[in-house]
Amino acid sequence: MADKTDIWLAAGVRTPFAKVDGPLAGHDAIGLSVPVVKAMLDKARPDFAVWGTVIPNLTFSNLAREVLLDAGADPTIPAFSTVMACSTSMIGVIEAAGMIDGRGRDLALVGGVESMSRVQVGMSIAFSDWLKGLQQAKTPGAKLAHLTRFKPGDLKLWIPKVANRTTGLSMGEHTEITAKAWKLSRTDQDQIAFESHQSAVKAWDSGFFDDLVIPIGAVKRDTIPRKDSTLEKLAKLGPAFDKVSGQGTLTAGNSSPLTDGAAAIWVASKAGLARLPDTTPRVKVVDYEVTAIDLRHEGLLMAPAYGVPRLLARSGLTLGDIGLWEIHEAFAAQVLSHIAAWTTPAFVRDKAGVTADLGAFPRERMNPTGGSLAIGHPFGATGARILSQAVKELASRPRGEKAIVSICADGGQGTMMLLENA
Structure with missing residues (x-):
């Protein structure tokens, strides 16, 4: 690169x-x-x-x-x-x-x-085609003839959905499948969410976000992080995606809003x-990875489980060599499934194609200033949010320390980046 x-x-x-x-x-x-x-x-x-x-x-x-x-x-x-x-x-x-x-x-x-x-609501393609034909009709007779071709069934609204087009399932429904496959507990998922809120609130209170966030009207800080979040409150929430089987573990509390x-x-x-103010935090990009997997047979949000081992292996690094982990928290279960995959030698070898022993994952180094579960997840903005947050945090650390930023994406894809305070 x-x-x-x-x-x-x-x-x-x-x-x-x-x-x-x-x-x-x-x-x-x-x-x-x-x-x-x-x-x-x-x-x-x-x-x-x-x-x-x-x-x-x-x-x-x-x-x-x-x-x-x-x-x-x-x-x-x-x-x-x-x-x-x-x-x-x-x-x-x-x-x-x-x-x-x-x-x-x-x-x-x-x-x-x-x-x-x-979110803009649109008409069905069939109705749009009919309207176009009506507009193109040149004479009153042609317009009248076209009006007779109108089909009431075509008059449908198209509303964008938070669901994958290929599978028809939402990201939450897919992640429920992944959570069951990896036997992820509801308790562990709620713990990730609780820590995310705690870290985000602490970062706001310490002034970490003061130069990263600009006010929009009267809104001066993130409105989602909860100071009053507790494990007890999280445990009382019902399943958000699998409400039928009685086995659902994803809730509104451990899923990004x-x-x-x-x-x-x-x-x-x-x-x-050199054209930026000297006070702007900056770090060097060492490497990046863009990964895609077969979403029909693998977990929809599991691309980083494959990509991060490859990123580490190219630089001869282990999980423990990374001082800062910024992992997008679409769902707590998705974070836990990635960690489980990275620390399962058979998965790393057979799925990611990496033979190196990556070692243990340092959970205490993950998302120290809060993640998407607490801060929120505006799809198009999340990458820049996480990267700026990682840059500021890493730039405050000793020279040579490294960070990995990992983001899963709908469609069975993901992006990852290895950064260094150089």
Whole structure:
């Protein structure tokens, strides 16, 4: 990856995150993105920009370009949009890293957004085709004839669903299957969620997020982390996805909530870093991995279980050599299944194709400032949120310390990155 030039990440800013239909519900994807991009532009002028969102919207095609123009950016800055489910803004970082060349492309503004509260409803393709035909009819007679072809059954609304198109199951339903396959306990899942809330609240109270989050109107901090979360309260919640068998272990408490928010990060060469304020935390990218698995026969969110061992093996590292683990918490069960896979030699050997002994996983080094269960998960923004959080945390640690950021994505894919405080 570093054949052309070394790649660095520098922490960006984000909006506070809030649950769907909550205090950010009045903002669409562009409205949430523009304040973040303006704040980034106040720091530096990027050479290009990458921005993404997951939920489709008919009012824009190249979201990145629209956001930059609305934010008042120099119109000569190229901008393109990207999408990869929950890994959207992390794959944007990887795309930008491949474009940074030290020859005029030295600094990229990357990020993403999700406005879960402002989901556009559409018509069925059949009804859209009928409307198009009516519009194209040239004479009154042709229009009348076309009206007779109307089928009431075609008049259906299309509402985007949080479900996989290939399987028809939601991510939660898939993860219930994975939880049962790995025999993951409800107690362990609730413990992950409890720790996530504790860590996020502690990080907010200590001021960790003060320079990572900008206010949106009256909303000044994440609204999802709960100071009053307890294991007892979590244990009282009923199953959210498997409500029939009596064996469901995923609940609203140990699953990430539908969330509104936007986030950004810088991707740079050494020359690009020099254009940012000296106080901006920055770390070096050592390597990355993009993994896809057969979602029809493997767990939908299990790609990092395969990818992380490969990432470690390429650098001759074990799980214990990593000082900071930032793992996206789509579900506590998904986190636990990844850890279980990484520490099962047969899985690492037979599934990931890695023969090295990766050792034990250091749970105490995971998500020290909170994860998606507590902070929230706006699909397009999560990658930039986690990466900026990891960059700031890792940059405060001794030189040479390493971090892995791991994000699973719908569709049986995932992105992972190895970072170093160089």
